[in-house]
Amino acid sequence: MKVHNFNAGPSVLPNEVLYKASKALIDFEGSGMSILEIGHRTAPFIAVMEEARSLVKELMQLDDDFEVLYLQGGATMQFMQVPMNLLDNSGTAAYVDTGVWSNKAIKEAKLFGYVDVVASSKESNYNHIPKQFTIPPQASYLHITTNNTIYGTQWQMTPVTDVPLIADMSSDIMSRSMDFNKYSLIYAGAQKNMGAAGATMVAIRKSMLGKVTRKIPSILDYKNHIENGSMLNTPPVFAVYISMLTLRWLKEQGGVSAIEQLNDKKAALLYDEIDHNPLFRGTVVKEDRSKMNACFVMDKPEMEEEFLKFCKKEDIVGIKGHRLSGGFRVSMYNALPYESVEVMVEAMKYFSLKKA
Amino acid sequence: MKVHNFNAGPSVLPNEVLYKASKALIDFEGSGMSILEIGHRTAPFIAVMEEARSLVKELMQLDDDFEVLYLQGGATMQFMQVPMNLLDNSGTAAYVDTGVWSNKAIKEAKLFGYVDVVASSKESNYNHIPKQFTIPPQASYLHITTNNTIYGTQWQMTPVTDVPLIADMSSDIMSRSMDFNKYSLIYAGAQKNMGAAGATMVAIRKSMLGKVTRKIPSILDYKNHIENGSMLNTPPVFAVYISMLTLRWLKEQGGVSAIEQLNDKKAALLYDEIDHNPLFRGTVVKEDRSKMNACFVMDKPEMEEEFLKFCKKEDIVGIKGHRLSGGFRVSMYNALPYESVEVMVEAMKYFSLKKA
Secondary structure, eight states, rough: OOOOOOSSSSSOOOOHHHHHHHHHOOOOSSSSOOOSSOTTTTTTHHHHHHHHHHHHHHHHTOTTTTTEEEEEEHHHHHHHHHHHHHOOOOOOEEEESHHHHHHHHHHHHHHTSSSEEEOOOOGGGTTSSSOOOOOTTTOOOEEESSTTTTEEEEEEEOOOOOOOOOEEETTTTTTTTTOGGGGEEEETTTTTTTOOOOOOEEEEGGGOSSOOOOOOOOOGGGGHHTTTTTTTSSSOOOHHHHHHHHHHHHHHHHHHHHHHHHHHHHHHHHHHHHHHHHEEEEOOOOGGSSSSSSEEEEEEEEEEEHHHHHHHHTTTTBOOOOTOOOSEEOOOOOOOOOHHHHHHHHHHHHHHHHHH | OOOOEEEEEEESHHHHHHHHHHHHHOOOSSSOOOTTTTTTTTTHHHHHHHHHHHHHHHHHHHOTTTEEEEEHHHHHHHHHHHHHHHOTTTOEEEEEOOOOOHHHHHHHHHTSSEEEEEEEEGTTTTTTTOOOOOOOTTOOOOEEEEEEETEEEEEOOOOOOOOOOEEEOOTTTTTSSOOGGGOOOEEETTTTSSOOOOOOEEEEEGGHHHHHSSOOOGOOOOHHHHHHHOOSOOOOOOOOOOOHHHHHHHHHTTTTHHHHHHHHHHHHHHHHHHOTTTTTTSOOOOBOOSSEEEEEEEESSGHHHHHHHHHHHHEEEEOOOOTTTTTTEOOTTTTTTTTHHHHHHHHHHHHHHHHO
């Protein structure tokens, strides 16, 4: 029996991925070894790594200038690795502040150059995405966080700019069709839509490299990872394998545009209930609502604990909101079945009737 | 059917660990979720992380000044993270060069301060561990690589010094009794004796911190990881879980001193054959031989390919030597059964008789 898993990440994965991985843990493709026991420089693992990298390019339709890497350390490592590689001491980087994760990225970038925070929605507790901002033309790049897991906002369009565009897409990567080629660097922790914790995907245009003068430690230099086929040192073998299986699954579902339709349906079902159920209220400006993480509260906050308990009995897991936004957060990543959202909505309806 | 897995790492793991993990991939402790699907800030995972950290302290008998962290990026990340945290721009660090991995550590340290390579066995192709060296008394630390996977050498004693001692123990951690408290920082990629690829264990004395003036990115600052209970950001959940299971298994075996006895027996059996079989010859000075990785060649190199093929038929895997040392490398980590070494030795005997 599986629960309805609305965790914000790590979160639900496709059953096919879990069953296949469970078998590979005992015997990987008839090798007499577990996937954990094979050498990372052997042909079977190199094939896994190459399939994962090429599935990213295929599913995101990235052009030839892009290289795809599987690194370690999560988006938090990228917060410092991006400016270390791309922002010179005398340079400027533009960042849009849309919440906790943008803020962390901004903090790390300041160690490497001048950071121009061109817009922020902080004053309204990050309940929307800033629309008006001016990017300094000399900026080395503009950094955005496409989906804000904690506050439940999401960029609905790609900013138009002449400077290279960089995005933390950890919590909405491959959940919707976008022209990913408008970006120069995209990074994402794998543990939401791309697999499990322990791997970070970085897609970077080779033309972005070689522009800073500082000396970069080997393990933090994108160039080294590219030259070594994302195997500069022992990669997180199992996490890459899980990502490869998850991307294969996504391709079998019809790819990004097909999963987007499902994600649209899931989000529509939930937000419709939030908007029509008198007990609940969304916390985010409608036009900027995230289809991955729906944040909402109850008009009577004293009922929230009771609703949480009620949901727990219905095998609904992971809906408590982040302490910074309160209430509830229902995460609906690619692998979350439509049926789980139906169960969630039924729970909201039933609880509301009970209280009427 | 399992093969005899002599891979240098990732390598063989205990069957109990693999079976338990395989089940947890489908349902983790009756949660209705896979271990890959649980939130890392939930009680069940915090318990895993804390058990792993405390098992390290218990098995290594570390004193209270030590903090144990599970980080990402492998030993290669530590090559730069150690000097970034502990070597000031104006400071000196002493390194002993015993092979490829020491060299990589030295290269990264040079980005942060002055590096004094106090000894090297490079001129004899790293076939021994240097015994005579002088450590500058003002050095911030002395760094050694306790076991050299590529060349098959191992430090048989801990250097006596007044400066803080730091060791890369990736390939022999917890394989033998040592006074680990003589060290100030110990790091190890988990994928040999402590689990699977994707987690790096760092045991550090708190008293080592706060001595450098440079600004350290958040994710690279040991202090941040300590303050956050090794959960500064999403940890590599599954890799930590596998490490916890592997350490539990080690404890059930009787801990480090018990596994040392088994490792001694395995190494004695193999080296005895190397020394008595006329076809084979060890490449390392006897007193510095590694009990984890035995390196040897054939007097008639043209036979090596044939022997490799013969071994393959016997389900012997992973014995081809690193290109830098040639011949064969037989890795015998904690989880390698004694029986596998018996099979290896039988193959050497049989091949030798066939050729006589």
